[in-house]
Amino acid sequence: MLRLEPRPEPSIAMGLLSPLIALLLTAIIAAGLFVALGKDPLRGLEVFFVQPINGLRPISEVLLKATPLVLCALGLAVCYRANVWNIGAEGQLLVGAIAAGGVALWLSGALPGMPRGSLAVALLVAGVLGGMAWAALTAWLRDRCNANEILVSLMLVYVAQQLLNYLVFGPWRDPQGFNFPQTPTFPSSTWLLPLWQGTRLHWGALLAPLLAVAAWVLLFRSWKGYELQVGGAAPMAARYAGFSSRQALWFALLLSGGLAGLAGAMEVAGPVRQLTPYLSTGIGFTAIIVCFVGRLHPVGIVLAGILLSMMVIGGELAQSRLGLPNALSGVFQGLLLFLLLACDTLVGNRLRRRAA
Template sequence: MHNLWPWKLELRGTPSRAMTYLSPLIAIVLTMLLGALLFAALGKDPLAGLKVFLIDPFNGKRAISELLLKATPLILCALGLAVCFRANIWNIGAEGQFTVGALFSGAMLVFLDVPNHAIPGSVGLVLMVLAGIVGGAFWASITASLRDRFNANEILVSLMLTYVAQLLLMYAVNGPLKDPNGMNFPQSKVFSDEFMLPMLLSGTRLHIGFAVTLILAAVMTVFMTRSFRGFSLMVGGVAPHAARYAGFSSRSALWVSLLISGGFAGLAGAFEIAGPIGQLLPSVSPGYGFAAIIVAFIGRLHPVGAVLGGLVMSLLYLGGELAQSRLGLPSAITGVFQGMLLFLLLASDTLINYRLRRKARI
């Protein structure tokens, strides 16, 4: 029966760099066009729907600050994932590493934030950030250890650990970190202002973490494009046999990439609970770790691209929230747009890398 289909996919030559970077733009445009059709199918004005997604998030300083605020954890997680994916290590557990980073940093703040404490706020912030990085890296190290010692599939291990992390957070806010004065709600106490991240723009919720994220994106650009370690990771991902021939350790690439990725995700979690949330809750993320996978691929696994991809994904988050309040659409609209974007990105990449050719007649 397979011979009845007269066409086959044939790999093209190496696509040009321009076409490689054009693919995400094509996917974004097609996502918005399909989104307009979706609005029409739901009985909404397509132009009003697109306005909510594309224009309203830029309406004023506060709206722009919210866009940058939501982009911060997405960019941080995507920076770490880009390192992993370049090294051909498929870390799908950034969401769990984000959660454990938030848990570790939140536990640190609960420990430090006591009456008449002797720890200055600046020192507490540094300890909180370090705890988040250590927490995320520790959770990623479990995946690295199982892959290293037992050759376990890192996709399944990192993904399953995400659910373990969520259960740990639920246990913590219902047990040892629960606010005794919180009327039995599963949450930690609200952290003191001196242990919260300083604001970047007055009158907004945008904190200094966004500036730190941009600095880290610049650092990772140098690391991935100009450093020997970054070069060895890239070679190991693209051509593992050549990497072994050149003496690059695949074991080292596994551990370095996963620890970097986990550390970035943990830092994102720390910024989230010491920024817009201000305490530990049963859920500290609306799915930033999973959405960051799309961000990394939109950005072509490049740190600068991750910044741009994070802004695009943040736009979808804010647009989805505005669509709920102004158009009466369900909360799932954000996930629908994210799914369309990922599907169309993969389709665009396929069309760029492959072409249909008629099978030769036998």
């Protein structure tokens, strides 16, 4: 028999290995599921883990989809390290997209005929502010009323989705859009232009690695990051040291809200170029998985963002090429997080053979 025995120190090697073991286990279970569904398991795994990176164009799509995941997850990592449980990145992303869309509509009326891409930055700024404002609601309610940030931030996701629905079914609906719930396509002046002709990967994607570096500096090379992490790991010690927990709360939420809003604005200015009710397919929730699989570390998050982006695209491919529901991707994502949390037991413990 085996038993768990606590390690004297958490194992760094296991911390890095654990996501890989979890990924391997997910792939094994996935293969089993493909067999159960009557599909060739190797072909199934290929659709999820090989085809998304088979060629430059597919890779550009993976990076395109990884960008908002990484942006949201970087903010969430700061939150979780500070023990602030923001799970409403999805809502902050949607409001960022709404703000960017509003600015695009306004600018396209006020400044017609501007050169391609010249106004994209204004959309991104609006997105950041929109996301920050939405996260500020959660921070304010937590700060003033002590309301649980998990539930408030999650409830605000549903409110944000209804707000988006209201706008695209109502006042912002394209009059020439055959009654489809969508705004007009925004003019080319508001677009984030592609990095290469023929791909959708845009300049904004370069921000993700840059912001990952910035997040690393913030977390591991700045006083503020130190304060945040002490506040998260040992609230009493932080209080004794005079670190303000209120400040940490506001800082973490505004930062993650701003990053999620930026991600939303990039979706609007980049690939989508209009507002629709189906703007986000759970990016803010997938980002939570990215955050944990990436070990709440910026470098890990970039890698995990690419992995989860592959799984999202794999789901789409599974639908078109294998005739399986797109939701399969969600099953694998959930499984991955589950298995990861289970494997993480081995970071703080080790397996020992039980003495007879």
